Amino acid sequence: MTSRASQGPEQDRGEPDGAGSVGADGAGAALGFRLDRVSVNFGGARRALSDVSLEIRPGEQVALIGPSGAGKTTALSVLGAALRADEGGVSIDGQDPWKLSGPALRALRTRLFIAPQTPPLPARQRVVTAVLAGRLPHWSLAQALRSLALPSDPESARQALARFSLQDKLWARVDRLSGGERQRVSLARALVSGAAAFLIDEPLSALDPTLALQTLDVLAQTARDRGATLICSLHQVDLALDRFPRVIGLRDGNIVFDRAPAKVSGDDISRLYYNRDTGPVSGTEWTLETGAARSPGRPSRCF
Numbered sequence: 001m002t003s004r005a006s007q008g009p010e011q012d013r014g015e016p017d018g019a020g021s022v023g024a025d026g027a028g029a030a031l032g033f034r035l036d037r038v039s040v041n042f043g044g045a046r047r048a049l050s051d052v053s054l055e056i057r058p059g060e061q062v063a064l065i066g067p068s069g070a071g072k073t074t075a076l077s078v079l080g081a082a083l084r085a086d087e088g089g090v091s092i093d094g095q096d097p098w099k100l101s102g103p104a105l106r107a108l109r110t111r112l113f114i115a116p117q118t119p120p121l122p123a124r125q126r127v128v129t130a131v132l133a134g135r136l137p138h139w140s141l142a143q144a145l146r147s148l149a150l151p152s153d154p155e156s157a158r159q160a161l162a163r164f165s166l167q168d169k170l171w172a173r174v175d176r177l178s179g180g181e182r183q184r185v186s187l188a189r190a191l192v193s194g195a196a197a198f199l200i201d202e203p204l205s206a207l208d209p210t211l212a213l214q215t216l217d218v219l220a221q222t223a224r225d226r227g228a229t230l231i232c233s234l235h236q237v238d239l240a241l242d243r244f245p246r247v248i249g250l251r252d253g254n255i256v257f258d259r260a261p262a263k264v265s266g267d268d269i270s271r272l273y274y275n276r277d278t279g280p281v282s283g284t285e286w287t288l289e290t291g292a293a294r295s296p297g298r299p300s301r302c303f
């Protein structure tokens with residue numbers, strides 16, 4: 001398992017490990033992201049994102065936390081050029097994705113792996129096919145159709161599944177998997193994708209505490225090994241603080257804090273999750289253990 005990272009935005013801002021290196025499958029250098037006063041309305045009175053500015057450097061690992069409805073999924077969608085902001089500027093790898101030509105935007109998207117909160121895995125598909133779908137953006141239509149009939153590289157899929165202890169499910173049907181297995185199959189796609197940035201929305205929601213830790217470590221290690229950027233939304237506050245060098249707290253579409261976990265206080269967390277109807281979380285306060293005091297595998301606090 002990896003140890004708690006110490007580098008963060010308010011600490012050493014030097015190049016992260018592996019930044020700028022070429023991804024394992026040729027996806028190119030890690031991608032940096034920038035939001036400049038971004039707002040998203042969805043047509044309603046309340047903004048899903050409100051005047052949000054942030055910069056994520058190539059190769060950084062960042063957790064997004066915050067209560068339900070805070071804007072985490074919306075932020076990931078804007079960062080991944082899956083959703084166009086109503087106001088403000090977005091830059092990926094130094095370019096505004098919405099000003100790129102169709103082919104250039106498609107090329108950029110092949111370098112992004114976006115894992116949605118609810119992965120759309122076809123029920124009757126074999127796991128091997130579902131995992132290899134991580135390569136679809138790189139394939140021609142003919143290659144994609146061929147792989148549907150006869151999986152093109154089952155060994156890669158098996159290796160990716162093995163990282164999540166699911167190698168024995170290679171030829172299983174997706175609808176025969178448990179919810180947690182399905183979630184990890186969708187993450188195994190990230191490993192075969194060769195993307196230069198992973199934008200992953202709540203990857204641990206169906207996992208027990210031990211699997212959650214293992215899964216997060218696989219994602220973080222894979223990103224580090226490839227020099228890829230990792231941005232992950234999480235409801236497991238303990239894991240976000242324990243495993244990420246930078247944590248961004250979102251609430252009501254605003255950034256409440258953006259700092260290294262060592263600088264996130266119990267008050268920060270209480271303010272982030274304060275519920276207007278029920279008051280402070282779990283009674284009164286939130287105590288944070290840090291570093292070595294936190295025991296690996298300990299059930300994490302979810303919100």
Ligand SMILES: Nc1ncnc2c1ncn2[C@@H]1O[C@H](COP(=O)(O)OP(=O)(O)OP(=O)(O)O)[C@@H](O)[C@H]1O
Binds near residue numbers: 047
């Ligand atoms: N497609 C949409 N149309 C209208 N409103 C939306 C849409 N998607 C999100 N919203 C609203 O935008 C706000 C932010 O939603 P978002 O999904 O980004 O929150 P979240 O932090 O990811 O929440 P959760 O932790 O529950 O996944 C919410 O108020 C939500 O109702």
Ligand SMILES: [Mg+2]
Binds near residue numbers: 072073
């Ligand atoms: Mg969400």
